[in-house]
Amino acid sequence: MQAFKINMKDISIEFPGVRALKNAHFTTEGGRVHALIGANGAGKSTLMKVLSGAYDHWTGAIDINNQEVEIHSTKDAKKLGIQIVYQEVDVALIPYLSVAENILVDGMVNDMGKKQWINWSYINRRAKEVLTRLNVNIPVEKKVSELSLAEKQMVLIARAIQQKCSLLILDEPTAPLSNKETEELFRVVNELKSDQVGVIFISHRLPEIFEICDDITIMRDGEFVTQKFISETNEKEVIEYMLGKSLDESFPKTDVAIGDVAFEVKNLTDAHILKDINLHVNKGEIVGIAGLVGAGKTELCKALFGAEPVTGGEVYLHQEKITIQHPYHAVEKGIALVPEERRKEGVLVHEPVYSNLTLSSLANFTKNGFVNFKKEYEVSKTLIRDLGIKTPDEFQKVEYLSGGNQQKVAVGKWLIADAEVYIFDEPTKGVDVGAKMDIFQLIGRLVSEGKCVVYASCETQEILGITDRVYVMYDGRIAKELVTKQTSEDEILYYSAGGQ
């Protein structure tokens, strides 16, 4: 059998207002894992959508084994054995149907022909075979709505490989996964690789790429930058290619004099997971909340902000006891939350940039209840410039911004709300390196103005890079308090994993 080899040449595509790809190249072959990396908006997802037939108005050529092929619909791509698993797994799954039905849905839709009856025993048997091949243990009769995120992803991979699959594209597959689930995914990827399947791996997490991939292609601003063997490059070089400039320091930590205790939480408990949380944040301090996925970091952030009900505990701001039962109270007292699920909770995607930025402080822009649009536009313009939000103007709808710029909007709205305590929940999730630096610098600016910052993240590197103190969470409690300068990644992971 000839090795599967694909070559994309001079791919360009335009959308209203943007030229998303400019003569991009990409080439890979079966039996290799190929990383595709670039800052948000670099065009990686668009390029992969072209390859998987999601668009038909691109220009350029695609060769498979040196023969030009036509890919203008997902059907074309699937016929050629090109399968894609998108980042938003829920979009592609039908929650009310069983695992087996979801795995075989394409066949049930396309290959039924004149058949009217569904052969249940065949479907279940076939689904079991595929899952066995992946060495994954999910009951095939289970409803997809009852699965975890990682399991849903496995179902999608199973769906892809039960059809003709020479090339599997994984679009940021590890973003929602815990460390253990990621390991499981990598095992499956390696198994596919040994079956001569080519895997394209889109990710923002460099360490993962260096762990699993053989080749790497880097893109910037819709253009191909370079292609390398993983063994011949390193993280620093990749970041430089992505940004197009060298990186002085990966974590720009601002040195700030730390003041007295400003924000204090005593014995906070909720009905589900949080147990007896005690923590304090000093003026000008960045306090990290570390822990694995499921340790209760998000729940803690939401509880501090009044977005989840608590059953006990006390919160003090400047030695004064405050009661927060609703986010409205939190905002009133000067507590801000930048939530984890940006598109779902952080920004209003269908609203323009300006109304997103002013949402939490709209009272400052109104007189007798009437909104002063001119003031809104002016403040938004200043903020867009200050934060380096990449947008044509303040009237652009947020859904058209890249992930990193959406995050800047989500942070920006709290800057004009002028809060005292800023809670960040995984602020760099799905954000590219450049925007990450901007966000770190922003946090540095906040503390230098004497604000308090709570920084929850499962990226231990970030916690070590920018915080002053760390609380490590395990199973809904604070397992350990550590001073960042005197700790290490190993120590944080040890306590995250339940070490005593």
Added chain:
Amino acid sequence: MSEVKQAKKKISLFDFLYNYGTLLTIVIIFAFFTVMTDGRFLQGANMINILRAMSITTVIAIGVTFSLVVGGFDLSVGSVASLTMAVSIASFVWYEQNLMVAILLALLVAAVVGFVNSVLIIKIKIPDMLATLASMFIFNGVASTFSKGKIISQNMIMPNGETSVGMIDPIFRSFGKVPTIIIIMVCIVAAVHVFLTYTKHGRYMYVVGGNPEAARLSGVKVNKYKRIAYILAAILAGVGGILLAARIGQSNPSGGAGYLMESVAAAYIGFSIAGIGKPNAIGTFFGALLMAALSNGLVMLSVPYFAMDIIKGSVLVLALGLTYYKNKN
């Protein structure tokens, strides 16, 4: 940046239709009827007719618009209109009350229905469509039961065999006449437009409708704004019922029910006016205008009443089709 601006300038035919398809349909309808009636359609008197005929639908549709703005839906508006119709007329005829009492009592009853809707939706968490479907039945029944299933009018025979003595205030009747009824409609449309577009509360309502979770996490009192929207929806439906009562001078059982579907249609057509893409007061006004102009023109052309719905529905398909049929790329 220059690329972005250039792309914006290129407005394709489809963009144009998406933004102005509904207005275009209205223009076409006006032109068509004007030609077919030798200009009688476009005469001042007939324009007034159309405005008068659409005013009650518009006011109720503005109520529906409020529920749509917060991402909900209100099916009970027709029943609320029936209820306020019965309450206001009964206040005059049965209880011999004055104008203020009749109107305020009717609006209070409407507000209570809106409050009940908001409790069903916000506290008990019944999906909006089902909750208001249930309250549509309940309050339609309440209105019929209250009026004992009969028409309430001046000099009606009471159950005890006597003739009622209460009179409907002439000022009340004048609300249903031209030009007052048109002025009331225009004022309501203008006020709601200003409220939704230029005030903090209007902004919050759109935000709640757009993404309630993001709104909540930004410190917006989501439930408060939902509640206000449902109460305002019911009050506006109530105003519609009062205008209907003033117009015909009596109360018919289930008299408001017929306005539900036209109002819903008007509010949904309103989404697409001038490419706004969300529920809005001006759009709703034009939606109601489209419906009313159509009915009026068809009557002038002596289209039999039983066939009118076919044409109305078809024109609706045309207007919405122009808006939603998009070029694939």
